[in-house]
Amino acid sequence: xxxxxxxxxxEGPAVAVKDVDIDLDLDRAPADPPASSSGPVPxxxxxxxxVLAAALGLTLALRxxxxxxxxxxxxxxxxxxxxxxxxxxxxxxxxxxxAGGNCSNPAAPANRLYVALGPTEYAAGAAxxxxxxxxxxxxxxxxxxxxxxxxxxxxxxxLSREAFARIADPVQGLVQVTYRAVVNPPxxxxxxxxxxxxxxxxxxxxxxxxxxxPLRSVEVRQGSSGPWRATARQxxxxxxxxxxxxxxxxxxxxxxxxxxxxxVSGIRMAPGQVQTSVVxxxxxxxVAPTSRPPATARPPAAxxxxxxxxxxxxxxxxxxxxxxxxxxxxxxxxPAGATxxxxx
Numbered sequence: 001x002x003x004x005x006x007x008x009x010x011e012g013p014a015v016a017v018k019d020v021d022i023d024l025d026l027d028r029a030p031a032d033p034p035a036s037s038s039g040p041v042p043x044x045x046x047x048x049x050x051v052l053a054a055a056l057g058l059t060l061a062l063r064x065x066x067x068x069x070x071x072x073x074x075x076x077x078x079x080x081x082x083x084x085x086x087x088x089x090x091x092x093x094x095x096x097x098x099a100g101g102n103c104s105n106p107a108a109p110a111n112r113l114y115v116a117l118g119p120t121e122y123a124a125g126a127a128x129x130x131x132x133x134x135x136x137x138x139x140x141x142x143x144x145x146x147x148x149x150x151x152x153x154x155x156x157x158x159l160s161r162e163a164f165a166r167i168a169d170p171v172q173g174l175v176q177v178t179y180r181a182v183v184n185p186p187x188x189x190x191x192x193x194x195x196x197x198x199x200x201x202x203x204x205x206x207x208x209x210x211x212x213x214p215l216r217s218v219e220v221r222q223g224s225s226g227p228w229r230a231t232a233r234q235x236x237x238x239x240x241x242x243x244x245x246x247x248x249x250x251x252x253x254x255x256x257x258x259x260x261x262x263x264v265s266g267i268r269m270a271p272g273q274v275q276t277s278v279v280x281x282x283x284x285x286x287v288a289p290t291s292r293p294p295a296t297a298r299p300p301a302a303x304x305x306x307x308x309x310x311x312x313x314x315x316x317x318x319x320x321x322x323x324x325x326x327x328x329x330x331x332x333x334x335p336a337g338a339t340x341x342x343x344x
Contacts, residue, residue, distance in 0.1 A: 078120050080127030080145070080214050081181040082257055089155030091136060091177045093164035101147030103128035103237040104207055106194075106274070108146070112162040115143040118152030128237040130214040131182040134159065136167025136175050142182060148235075183258065184282060187212050193252065193267050193275045201269065202244040206252065207237055209274070211281045213256040220253075222246035224265050228253060256281060 081087060094116065100107050101116065103125065108114055115134070117127055127145045134141055134157060141163045149158040157179060161170065168175040192209035199205055208218060218239040219228040231239035248269040255261040260282045267275055 078123040078126075080117075080121055080123050080130060080257075081132060081179070082130075082183075082214065083181060084183065086178050086180045087155060088176070088178050089157060090174055091134065091157045091159050091164060091167070092174050093159045093161045093170065094149075095161050096147060102235070103146045105146050105209075108160070109144050112160050113141060113143045113166075114146045114160045115163065116147035116149040116152070116158040117145060118149050118154055118156055120154045122148040122235075124235040125233055125237045127214055129209070129211050131185045131212070132157070132179050133182055134163070134167060134177050134179040136164075136177045138167050138169070141166035142185070183213065185212050187280050187282070189276070190280050191254065191262070191264060191277045193264070193277065194273070195267075195269060195271045195275075196238055197272045199269065199271045200244065201247040204231070204241040204245040205234070205238045206231070206267070208239070208252075208254055211254065211256060213258050213260065213281070215254065216257045217255045218252065220245045220250050222248070222250060224251050254281065 096108050096114070098108050101114070102122070115132060116122075121127060122145075130145045132143050132145065134143060141159075143159060143163050147158075149156070152158055157177065159167075164170055167177065187210055189210050191211060194207040194209070196205035196207070204220065206218070206220070208215060215233075218231045218233075220231060220239075220241060221228050222245060229241060229245065231241045234240050248267065249265070250267045250269075251263060251265040252267050253261065253263045262279050262281060264277045264279050267277075
């Protein structure tokens with residue numbers, strides 16, 4: 001109160017208020033105030049230091065790449081099943097409607113025994129062309145890896161309906177299984193080569209068939225001499241040399257994950273046609289390159305004004321045509337018309 005009176009009308013002693021001059025020197029840092037030896041200040045300072053140290057420790061841990069315990073062990077390297085190890089998992093089934101899946105097979109195998117793997121085991125196409133032995137409640141079935149199941153986690157096999165029926169009652173829909181890779185399975189025939197639609201001397205892409213084991217690398221060169229040029233595996237199972245390999249014919253050197261390596265010569269620029277060689281990927285450890293695969297081909301066509309086929313819907317792979325200029329890949333999805341989709 002400005003009149004100095006106490007509350008309730010009781011007068012108290014007058015308080016004299018004087019003007020105080022505050023002299024601040026903005027060119028000089030203020031002196032530190034004297035430390036107090038009493039009160040809660042030391043406790044508050046200690047608490048603040050503890051909190052700051054904890055925050056600093058967390059920041060350093062995050063910057064050093066440490067991960068919280070709850071996130072540990074969730075990241076697995078993408079790789080196809082190989083070797084003789086037995087894995088445990090679960091199996092469901094679907095129907096590719098006769099299409100050859102994300103591995104760009106011309107069609108589903110005649111016996112309709114195939115499997116789609118999740119992204120980790122499909123490994124961007126590295127699993128394509130390999131085989132698995134899958135064991136369920138009723139027995140064991142051998143299946144060709146030809147497709148990707150984008151929603152499947154590691155260990156989840158999406159079998160064809162026919163393959164599932166070999167190991168379990170389809171009414172169950174989902175069963176526990178064990179599975180392992182088949183090393184050096186019997187080969188259905190000699191290696192096949194399919195140059196992609198839209199290829200030319202300026203853009204080269206080839207799909208290899210009948211190799212049995214997953215492939216490690218494919219190299220190409222013009223003619224039968226000169227340096228080998230490495231191709232890049234695409235997730236739709238073609239091996240690409242974006243700068244082209246020349247007009248052909250080509251020599252192609254194929255290596256699988258177990259060390260088998262063969263060379264086939266005489267592969268011609270024949271987009272869209274399957275050229276069958278006389279060379280098997282492995283057969284008593286001795287193979288000889290061919291001078292010319294027994295295949296007929298039309299002259300190279302003009303390069304179309306479209307793009308090469310990336311990962312697509314598995315029910316569209318067998319009928320899609322490839323372009324000549326690379327473009328953005330579409331994400332792979334399961335066929336819309338697939339039946340009996342069970343995902344647990």
